[in-house]
Amino acid sequence: MKLDRIKIDKYRLLEIVSPVLGFLASLVVLVIIVVAVGESPVKAFVAIYKFSLSKSAKLATILSMSIPLFFAGIAVAFAFQAGVFNIGVEGQYFFGGLIGALAGIYFHFPPFIHIPVVIIFSMLGGALWALIPAILKVTKNVHEVISTIMFNSIALALLNYLVNDPLSGLGKGKSLEPQTAKIQSTALFGKINGFFRLLGWNVPDYVYLDYSLIVAIIMGIIVWFVLFRMRYGFEIRAVGTSLDVARYAGMKVKRLQIAAFLISGALGGLIGLQEIFAIRGYYTYNIASGLGFDGIAIALIGRNSPLGVVFASILFAFLKQAGYGLQFYTSVPNSVIYVITGLMILFIVVINEITAGYIKALRKKEAL
């Protein structure tokens, strides 16, 4: 009995180590390319260090950048847990952000009500945008990869239209960037940098450590609790592991899949919180694009667990900063930097998956 436990823990360790292995391999890739381009690898590492770990401001920036990435990762991960491949997080993020922003623009509440309201509306918007693909999947068996990709395009076209025409808040001769009216000050997210300074972490004021960080922590805990401590979450994971077994066990498979899809969409709706409510204070379709797709890689690296997604999103933010460091301090051309960060992500994901498969095989062997 005791021996078994130790063995299982050994595999756990391997599981945790594998992304680190992937990261180390990706560093080798980095060195090879940097040398090939004719730049010194030492200079490259110094550049990356200067933009990531050198100052508390840079560390805080990485944490701040990881917030939207975390929401993206956990949204995709939740759907993955139920065996649903939600490629539509991008569209759900854009649409959820708009609904949240509208609640911020047109409702009048005191801040302690208004802020939860915009968060809830963002989630509702995201869930709404996931609803049709979810229904199509379970009733008509339309594959969610196809339908959600199409819904991404529909969301973008719809938002282009809405922000330019009916919802435009652009004053004549003012900024040329199409945007909605300003969000009420009661719905804007304040910063919690002062709190971190109280704790002794010297974070400058300009870094965006705002309420969305708190929302991220709370959502992370809720998702973990639902998935791993509630019967409901167990059922979702059962559906994700084997549809037939779950059905045989008497679970309402269709309902569970729709629910997982909608929750995934709701989480996706939160991606825009930071940019819309803390950084800009209005909505525009020029908000950062591609985050929904980053979420897929983040969920893969994080193995669909909330804690894994935390680390994966910080890793992604770190890679982005590393790219800027290379751009600023080295002569590596920008296009090559894109190649480097892309390859690093690829290596981490692939090595992670290979070891995961290897561990699974080992476990099976053990069980026999």
Next chain:
Amino acid sequence: MKKLVIILVMMLAVGLVFAGGTKEKAKAGGPKYKIGLVFDIGGRGDKSFNDSAHAGLVKIAKQYKGYIKDDPDNINFGSEIELKYLEPKAGGQDREQLLRVLAEDGYDLVYGIGFMFSDPLAKVAKDFPNVHFAIVDGYIPDLNENSNITCLLFKEHEGSFLVGAIAGLMNDHGKIGFIGGMDIPLIHKFEGGFIAGAIYVNPELRDESMILAQYIGKDPSAFKDAPAAYNIASNMYRQGATIIYHAAGASGDGLFQAAEEFKKLAIGVDSDQGLIYSTAKDAATRARGKYILTSMMKRVDNAVFKTAQELIDNGKVSGGYHSFGLKEDGVGFALNDYNKDKLAPILDKINAIKQKIISGEIVVPDSDTKVRAWAEKTLK
């Protein structure tokens, strides 16, 4: 294993291609001024707006013995001025961060290229009162002489007036057309100037039915929808248009395609599109170049250069709003080896009109809605 080898070989090949361009350049003894610039996402290499800003940096380097740090083209004329550009990725705070690192690193003048920099630039400028910031095409409210922000704005209507006059003079008893990209006030500036210029020189065009104008759409994709521009242009040529001007970014290619098919003329925008097409590598594109009569040039390079010039010559850039019109060489029409013969007969007239605008004798309306009132006042 085999695949791994292939990948490695490919990486090395890529590396070799780039290796040629990167050599040591900076010398000891720091530069007199450091000037930084942030493009927008994917900006560098667009053969238009952003590359024009890059051309401005090159001009600064040439004139004041400077160098562009880490540029693959190895632009180095001395070590008096250090120039550096960065490019953000998609992200809510990335533009802001890049502006900030340049300011933190002791750059004296920092540019943001494009209106997307309006908010980030205003925020960063507040934190660095001793660094001067400049934004191309962006509007930040409540600035004055002493602000550390300069908005570089263009009088696109003045340049459009000139190409409108060219169209009016070259027009052979037909109609003229305008194709706008996205239906926003900025593009109506182009339309207003163009129509005013055409009717100023050609009384035949003063009848409203002689001018055709249409916008492609209401969202940014209108700037990259060449098929839509092709359809609109074809319709206009069928209705009797002889010359069509576009302010529709990359959609303009559709217009040039239609011009080639109908053997009619087109006018380009922003950069010297006639020259770009006529010197293109593939024959099909080159063939279209012949139908581009001229282009309305928006000289982002001049705006970038002049702002730096102010800093280097006076030690300080004045804040507020700097307009770049014909007078400041901020807009103009393209004259190149391929169209100079065609334009030669009317060149004197066009230059005379240009002088009238510069002297203030002609005040160009900055929207098509103002053209009628302008015409009643100016033309009898």
